[in-house]
Amino acid sequence: MDRQRRKILELGLGGMGLIGGAIACSPIISNRNSEQDKSSSNPPKKIAIPPMNLSAVSQERIKTSGLDPIATLREFDYGKVTQENGRTVREFQLTAQSKTVKLDAATDFITWNVNDRVPGPTLRATEGDRVRIAFANRGGHSHSLHFHGEHPSEMDGVKPIRNGAATIYEFDAMPYGVHLYHCHIEPVARHISKGLYGMFIIDPPTPRPPADEIVLIMAGYDTNGDGRNEMYAFNGLPHFYMQQPIAVQQNQLLRLYVLNMIEYDPVATFHIHANMFQVYRTGRSMSSNEESDVITMGTAERHILELTYRFTGKYMFHPHQDTIADAGCMGLFDVVAS
Amino acid sequence: MLSLVGAIAISACTNEPKVSTAPTTSVTSATTESKTESKTETPKDSKMAGHNSKVKININEAILSSLDKIEAELGIAGLSNKIQAARPYAKVEDLVSKKVVTAEQFEKIKDMVSIETIVLTGEAKDVDYLTKLGLMKGHMIVAKELLDLQKPDQAFPHIEHPVEEIYADVEAQLKERNVKEFKQSLMDLQQLVKSKPTDPSITAKYQEAMSSIDTAIAAIPEAQRQSPKLALQVINAILDTAGTEYMAAIANDKIKEIIEYQDSRGFTIYVEQLYKSIATTMEKDHPDTHKQFIASLEKLKSAYPSPLAPEKPVLSVAEMSTLIKANEQAATKVYAKS
Ligand SMILES: [Cu+2]
Numbered sequence: 137m138d139r140q141r142r143k144i145l146e147l148g149l150g151g152m153g154l155i156g157g158a159i160a161c162s163p164i165i166s167n168r169n170s171e172q173d174k175s176s177s178n179p180p181k182k183i184a185i186p187p188m189n190l191s192a193v194s195q196e197r198i199k200t201s202g203l204d205p206i207a208t209l210r211e212f213d214y215g216k217v218t219q220e221n222g223r224t225v226r227e228f229q230l231t232a233q234s235k236t237v238k239l240d241a242a243t244d245f246i247t248w249n250v251n252d253r254v255p256g257p258t259l260r261a262t263e264g265d266r267v268r269i270a271f272a273n274r275g276g277h278s279h280s281l282h283f284h285g286e287h288p289s290e291m292d293g294v295k296p297i298r299n300g301a302a303t304i305y306e307f308d309a310m311p312y313g314v315h316l317y318h319c320h321i322e323p324v325a326r327h328i329s330k331g332l333y334g335m336f337i338i339d340p341p342t343p344r345p346p347a348d349e350i351v352l353i354m355a356g357y358d359t360n361g362d363g364r365n366e367m368y369a370f371n372g373l374p375h376f377y378m379q380q381p382i383a384v385q386q387n388q389l390l391r392l393y394v395l396n397m398i399e400y401d402p403v404a405t406f407h408i409h410a411n412m413f414q415v416y417r418t419g420r421s422m423s424s425n426e427e428s429d430v431i432t433m434g435t436a437e438r439h440i441l442e443l444t445y446r447f448t449g450k451y452m453f454h455p456h457q458d459t460i461a462d463a464g465c466m467g468l469f470d471v472v473a474s
Numbered sequence: 475m476l477s478l479v480g481a482i483a484i485s486a487c488t489n490e491p492k493v494s495t496a497p498t499t500s501v502t503s504a505t506t507e508s509k510t511e512s513k514t515e516t517p518k519d520s521k522m523a524g525h526n527s528k529v530k531i532n533i534n535e536a537i538l539s540s541l542d543k544i545e546a547e548l549g550i551a552g553l554s555n556k557i558q559a560a561r562p563y564a565k566v567e568d569l570v571s572k573k574v575v576t577a578e579q580f581e582k583i584k585d586m587v588s589i590e591t592i593v594l595t596g597e598a599k600d601v602d603y604l605t606k607l608g609l610m611k612g613h614m615i616v617a618k619e620l621l622d623l624q625k626p627d628q629a630f631p632h633i634e635h636p637v638e639e640i641y642a643d644v645e646a647q648l649k650e651r652n653v654k655e656f657k658q659s660l661m662d663l664q665q666l667v668k669s670k671p672t673d674p675s676i677t678a679k680y681q682e683a684m685s686s687i688d689t690a691i692a693a694i695p696e697a698q699r700q701s702p703k704l705a706l707q708v709i710n711a712i713l714d715t716a717g718t719e720y721m722a723a724i725a726n727d728k729i730k731e732i733i734e735y736q737d738s739r740g741f742t743i744y745v746e747q748l749y750k751s752i753a754t755t756m757e758k759d760h761p762d763t764h765k766q767f768i769a770s771l772e773k774l775k776s777a778y779p780s781p782l783a784p785e786k787p788v789l790s791v792a793e794m795s796t797l798i799k800a801n802e803q804a805a806t807k808v809y810a811k812s
Contacts, residue, residue, distance in 0.1 A: 227564045234718075236725035244725040246734075270534070270562035276718035276734065278639040296643045298606070299715045302534035302562035304589060322638030323631075361732075 183346050185210065186383040186472045194380040197373070202237040203254055205371035209350055209382065212337070213257040215267070225266040226309075228259055232272070232279040232319065232332060239367055239374055239464075245359055247331035248275050248319070254372040255353045255397070256334030259317070261309040263341050272302035279327065282320035283336055284436070286310050294320045312340040314393050314419035314438040329358055329365070329399040331372075335438070337393060340422060347391035347442065348384055354406070354433075354455065354465050356398040365400050368455075368465035377467025386448050386474045392441040393419070396433035404455040404465070405430050408443065411451065416440035430456055445471040529595070530588035533563050537605075538802075539707045539809060540598045544583050548575065563589055599647070600694055600704060605711040606644040607691050608744055610636040612712065614684055616740030617667075619781040621680070626671030628782075631733050632740065633664050636687075644690075651693040656686035702760070705752045706805040709745050713774075716741035717798045720777065721791045729783040739778035746771055756808075763804045770797050 188206065190198075198204050215226030230250050237254065239245050250256030261267050273279045278296035287307035297303050318324075319332035335351055355372070356365030367374045384390050392413070394406050407430040414424035415431060419440040431439060445451065448471045454461035531540050541554035553575070560572045566587045570580045594602055613632045620629035637660045648655060663679045670676075691699070698704060716738045723734035749756075749767060756764040774797055777789040789797075 229562055229564065231562065234722040236730075244728075244730060246722060246725050246731050248722070268564050270564035270568075272534070272562035274718065276715060276722045276737070277635075278643065294642075296639050298643065299718050300558060300561075300711075303591075304534065304562070304564060322634065 183348050184385045184388060184474070185348055186385055188380070188383050190380060194376070197376065197379070200238055201373055202235060203372040203376075205369075205373045205376045206380075207253070208255055208258070208353070208371040211258065212260040212349075214260050220266065223264075223266055224262070225268060226261050227268045227270065228257075230256065230269060230271050230281065232275045232281075234275055237372075239357060239359070239369075243359055243367070245357055248277070248279070248327060249331040250281075250334055254331035255355070256317070256332070258335045258337060258351050258393075260337045260339065262339045263310055263312040265309045267305075267307055267309050269305040270302065271297065271305060273297045273299055275299060277327075278321050279319045279332060280321055281305060281317050283307070283317045284315040285313075285336065285338065293317075296321050309338045311420065312338045314395065314440055316395055316397070316436060316438060318397075318436075325363075325399040326358075328397065329356055331355075333397050335393060335395055337419070342422070344391070344422070345389065347389035349391045349393065350382065350384075351393045351395075352406075352453075352467075353395045353397050354404055356400060356460075356465075358400060363400060365398065365460075366463065368398065368460050368463045370465055370467050374464025375466065381450055381468035381470035383470045383472055384445065386445055386471050388444065388474060390443050390445070390469075392443075393438070394433070394441055395438035396435055398435055398460070398465075401435075401457070401460065403432060403434050404457055404460055405432050406441070406453070407431075407456045408453045408469075409451045410447070411443050411445060413441040413443040416442070445469065447471065448473050530590070530592060531586055532589060532592045533557055533566065533569065533587050534561055534589055535591070537598060537601055537707065537711060539601065542806075542809070544586055547583055547586065548579050550575075550579075565589060597704060597707075600698070601707040601711065603644065603647050603651070604691065604694065604699070604704070604708045606640050607687055608708055608712050608748065609715060609741065610640050610687050611684075611691075611747075612716075612740035612742075612744040613640075613737065614680075614687065614740070615743050616736045616781055618680060618684075619740075620736070621667070621676065623781060625782075626667050628732070628736070630664070630667050632736060633660070633667050635737070636660055637664060648690060651690075653690045653693050654686070656683065656690070659683045659686050700751055700755065702752045702756055703809050705748055706808055709748055710802050710805055712741050712745050712748075713798045713801060716745070716774075717795055720787075720789075720794050723783070724787050724791055727786060729785065729787055732783045735778070735783040736781060739781060742771075742774055742778060746775065760808050763808055766804050767801060770801055773797055 190206070198206065213228065215228045218225045218227065232248060232250060233252060234246055234248050235252055236244050236246050247254050269281060271281050276299050278298050280293045280295060280297050282293035283305065291305050291307045293305055315336040315338060317334055317336050319327040321327050333355075335353060352370050355369055357367040357369070357374075358364060359366045369375075370377055396404050396406070398404050412427050412429050415426045415428060417425050417439055419438070424442070431441070433439070450468045450470050452466065452468055454466040531543060533541070538554045538558060541557050544557065545551070545553035556574050557569070560574045563569065563572070566584060566589055567580070569575050569587070570577050575583070613635045617629040617632035620626070620632065637657060641657050641660065645655070659679070660683050663676070663683050666673055666676050666679055719734045719738040719741070723729050723731045723738065729735050749771060753764070756767070773789070774794070777787065777794060779788060
């Protein structure tokens with residue numbers, strides 16, 4: 137796992153800003169503005185990410201569960217960047233493997249995952265970049281990685297990669313938007329719900345305005361193999377953001393990248409309390425299509441949602457299928473004064 | 475495991491590989507070189523005499539015995555396993571940046587290796603083909619056991635796996651070897667078991683599917699299949715997968731995922747059948763290895779007292795992997811002599 141990050145947590149320096157600075161060598165960047173601002177013609181606007189002061193209970197839960205929803209929240213993997221023939225190439229190393237996680241005190245669950253984390257790393261590129269995914273399978277079963285977005289058929293990731301082997305998926309990042317990747321071996325519902333998925337963001341050529349950017353992926357867990365979900369979560373760990381609210385700053389633009397990766401239930405909504413959000417469907421537009429406080433998402437649907445909290449305090453977010461929320465897919469924003 | 479950690483470290487910290495993964499100057503130069511070199515090398519680039527540049531080895535996909543050619547070239551014991559463990563490779567120079575070989579060693583083998591998909595030929599192709607069909611057989615064997623136990627619901631995934639995980643991977647080879655396609659036969663059986671689990675025609679359909687796989691296997695002449703070198707490579711590849719599945723079945727000293735336990739059982743039973751076909755030759759030509767194999771197969775089988783998984787594993791994951799590794803090493807000695 138991300139040992140550097142863990143170490144910081146153990147030292148009790150758990151502020152996100154600190155972490156971003158501490159791993160200067162990493163392509164995983166806490167907020168994309170730090171990379172994009174260099175090329176932007178607009179003067180960079182400072183985005184404040186309030187420290188998350190993780191409670192002892194939350195730290196313990198991250199340690200024992202084997203899942204790290206804090207990392208998933210604001211970490212973006214931009215890959216190893218090189219220039220080839222005058223264009224940007226982003227190279228990612230992804231490995232499918234299995235790992236037992238503790239969803240709660242009573243529930244051990246064997247995940248199939250990418251790079252030892254559920255969800256897999258959030259991969260990020262700019263439209264037109266060359267993306268090169270080196271993918272190894274150490275999972276026993278055959279697996280694959282299928283990316284959403286445009287690419288030739290050979291790169292579609294539906295061909296099984298046997299245990300022990302590796303392959304390369306290479307394509308141009310297009311079109312800009314919020315996409316995803318996941319295993320595409322049948323039964324796909326089982327391969328996805330065991331954890332073989334992640335978000336794939338393609339930024340538009342002209343960057344979006346600076347904002348605090350947050351990834352929220354909804355998923356379900358079929359813990360007894362009956363083809364129905366017994367538990368649900370945002371970013372892998374059930375109920376986590378209820379015990380550890382996500383600190384965000386008052387009067388600052390918040391950009392949510394939301395993906396519904398719940399298998400077995402056809403649909404879930406995403407709902408926030410006490411506010412409205414602007415919707416950018418599939419992240420495919422630069423101007424908002426609509427405004428709401430609840431949006432319906434089928435499996436694999438994903439959107440950018442933008443909002444600003446005017447009042448401080450704690451606000452829930454959850455699917456409005458309340459049994460799904462009650463079974464773990466629920467969280468809180470903690471809006472702190474600017 | 476060590477190599478896994480290495481791979482993760484690289485993916486977590488790749489903007490400046492020299493910081494975390496490649497501290498020596500020689501490595502840095504190899505990494506820099508890769509930026510300018512296109513990923514396809516033409517045969518005329520070959521500087522080294524003596525290598526047939528047409529038969530490059532794909533370091534992402536090749537089976538261990540193919541990687542042995544690189545191991546032999548450099549004379550480093552265990553290199554093949556090391557190459558496999560450090561997958562995936564985005565480019566051949568990753569062999570250096572992932573510290574599988576040194577920059578000097580890389581110079582000696584760079585004309586032998588590739589990341590381009592290579593059309594397999596000769597023995598490597600036969601091993602690949604027989605391994606995939608062997609995995610199909612393993613799934614089918616355990617499916618039959620479960621059908622006989624009146625557990626069609628548990629048999630179903632094992633009838634599904636050959637079609638969904640493996641068939642697409644072997645389809646091209648079936649055509650090349652003039653084997654009649656049998657996907658439909660597998661799919662018919664799958665449909666029957668799912669929707670009419672008590673239908674008496676299941677037995678005949680099962681036999682038809684099984685004999686199709688046997689016919690496909692028979693596309694390689696018996697004399698060839700009975701060569702210990704070929705059979706042992708297939709056995710190793712299948713046992714490796716059995717071991718990984720076994721690991722993916724166990725959490726917290728309990729068998730949690732019964733499907734993976736059953737997969738592992740089916741593969742091991744097939745390996746035993748396969749070993750019988752070379753047992754006489756092995757006993758005569760490699761008596762010590764033979765003794766070891768028989769003993770270790772006996773031990774491996776003890777992990778699977780029944781198609782219905784015991785609650786607690788009989789063998790630990792560590793015991794299982796030690797046994798499988800020992801078999802692999804013993805087999806390697808046999809290939810070396812052949
Ligand atoms: Cu999969």
